[in-house]
Every structure is written in C-alpha cells, then in structure tokens.
Amino acid sequence: MTAGSNLEKILKSGHKAVTCECGPPRGADAEHFRHKASFLKGCGDAVNVTDNQTAVVRFCSLAASKILLEMGLEPVMQMVTRDMNRIGLQSNVLGAAALGIKNLLCLTGDHQSFGDHPQSKNVHDLDSIMLLHTVKTMRDEGKMVSGTEVQGRPQMFIGAAANPFADPQDFRVVRMGKKIAAGAQFIQTQCIYNMERFRHFMEMANDMGLTEKAYILAGITPLKSVGMANYMKKFVPGLDVPDSCIARLRGVPKDKQAAEGIKLAVEQIHECLEMKGIAGIHLMAIEWEERVPEILETAKLVPRPKVD
Numbered sequence: 001m002t003a004g005s006n007l008e009k010i011l012k013s014g015h016k017a018v019t020c021e022c023g024p025p026r027g028a029d030a031e032h033f034r035h036k037a038s039f040l041k042g043c044g045d046a047v048n049v050t051d052n053q054t055a056v057v058r059f060c061s062l063a064a065s066k067i068l069l070e071m072g073l074e075p076v077m078q079m080v081t082r083d084m085n086r087i088g089l090q091s092n093v094l095g096a097a098a099l100g101i102k103n104l105l106c107l108t109g110d111h112q113s114f115g116d117h118p119q120s121k122n123v124h125d126l127d128s129i130m131l132l133h134t135v136k137t138m139r140d141e142g143k144m145v146s147g148t149e150v151q152g153r154p155q156m157f158i159g160a161a162a163n164p165f166a167d168p169q170d171f172r173v174v175r176m177g178k179k180i181a182a183g184a185q186f187i188q189t190q191c192i193y194n195m196e197r198f199r200h201f202m203e204m205a206n207d208m209g210l211t212e213k214a215y216i217l218a219g220i221t222p223l224k225s226v227g228m229a230n231y232m233k234k235f236v237p238g239l240d241v242p243d244s245c246i247a248r249l250r251g252v253p254k255d256k257q258a259a260e261g262i263k264l265a266v267e268q269i270h271e272c273l274e275m276k277g278i279a280g281i282h283l284m285a286i287e288w289e290e291r292v293p294e295i296l297e298t299a300k301l302v303p304r305p306k307v308d
Helices: 006-013 030-038 061-070 086-098 128-140 169-182 195-207 226-235 243-250 254-273 289-298
Strands: 017-022 046-049 075-080 103-107 157-162 186-191 215-220 278-283
Touching: 006 017, 006 278, 017 030, 017 215, 017 289, 030 061, 046 061, 061 075, 061 086, 075 086, 086 128, 103 128, 128 157, 128 169, 157 169, 169 186, 169 195, 186 278, 195 215, 195 254, 215 254, 226 243, 226 254, 243 254, 254 278, 254 289, 278 289
Parallel strands: 017 046, 017 278, 046 075, 075 103, 103 157, 157 186, 186 215, 215 278
Antiparallel strands: none
C-alpha cells in the first residue's frame, strides 16, 4: 500500500473499482461544483477532478479536490503538464499531499489551440511520463527532479490515462507500458465505444503483462443524444464512435435517446468488466452527473464495497 487511499484499497482487495468524474466550472462558483458532486456520493470509490480540460480555464483541480474532501468524497486530482513547469508541478504535488489528497492522475493535457486561450504558450517542461517518474521518485526516494531532498514525502496513488483508439493503435499499448514503467499504478482509458478495437487493445495489454503491473479502468461516457454522438465522432480527437451506436440512438424518438444512451452505456460497462485484465470502470458522465446513480444502479455496481 503506497497511499492508503480508498481507491487503492478497493483495487488491491480485488473488487472491481468505480471512479466517476466531476469537472470544475468556468468561474469561481463553488456551490455549482458542490451541487454536481453531490450526485456522486456513494456512487464511486473516487471522483476525478479535471484540470482545465479541453484547455478551457476553470477553477483549479487542487481547490476542487479539497472541496470534495470536505464533502466526504475521495478525489483523484488530475494534473496536466501543459500549464506548469517542473517547479509548479512538484509544488502542486506537495500541496495536494499536504491537504490529504492521495490519488493523482498525471496527464499531458489537450493542446491550447482547442481551448478558449489559443494564443497562450504551452509549457511541457515535463511530459506525462516524466511527471509520473517525478512523482514516484518524490514518493519512493524522497527526491525532487533536481535531486533536492523532499522533507515529507507525498504519499500518492499514481495514475495515468490511455487512449486505445489513437493511431497507430499498437503503439498506444506500448505507450501505456512506458507510463506503467514510469510509475503509473492505475490507468483510466479514454471513452470506449468501439468494443472490438478495445478488446484488441486489452488482448495486447494482457500479452505484454501490463495488466499484472497496473490496474486498468475502462472509460465509459454515456451518450445523451444523436447530436452528442455525432459531435464525439467528428470533433473529439482520438475517439472511435461506430456508426452502429449513432444508428441505435437515431432509431428511437428524440425524447427517448437519453434513456437509450444510458442503456447502451450499461451494456458497455458489463462488456468491459467481462474482459480479462479490466480492474474496473471510469464513468465520465459529462455534465450529466445527476444520471450517474441511475447508471450504476442499473449496472448493479452500487452500493460500493467498504474496505478497511
């Protein structure tokens, strides 16, 4: 046990884990964030807090993670390398640990050209793999990138992301392996819709022994409508939304599409959990947190187990 977080305990006990996600708002309205997060109580083993996702300015993941702690929810604090150099990144790691945050997801981050400040300069002093190694070294060896001794090691359960659908696909498994070698203890994948391609990805991961070295959580995002499915297919890089998913939503009346999207998500959850090497799911109900309890109840993944 490296951090003793609830998520780490659930995974090490052999239970199928469930993580959810809650994005901070584009402003300082903490009550709005608390309202969204309130729907996730009792639903997941931990809740991801995004870090300026899609390169859009929001209030910081460190503050949002602290709010979750105050609400009795366990955060997975996301941190991207796009916006800070190694000084700022290591400072955030230490600050998060000092506040009692025990789960950290290390990311590169979406390019700023996709966001609301395309003229901004990215930093990328470190990339996600280097950040993973940095946090692991701070925790296990008590040293920063510079070699400076850490006075009070950050006890973190360290994670990373993987996209099974970006090209070239076979390299995505190799890249995930590099992240695991650098220190990732758990992996959360990008949204999965093409099950055939994801099954191939997992077969490769199993063959390489990666599922024995890290816990892989399959990413699930329910589709609210045909419009959302078309947008995800056309405009979200690295996603593979099969035409069959769009046709299925189009085959029901407009006012029934959300329910059909939830039904599809539940089927995807069950299909993923049956795959060898899958340790749980990461449910990303984008600005649809109020439907998370329904999705997990239908999938029979609540109540969540208690592990000491």
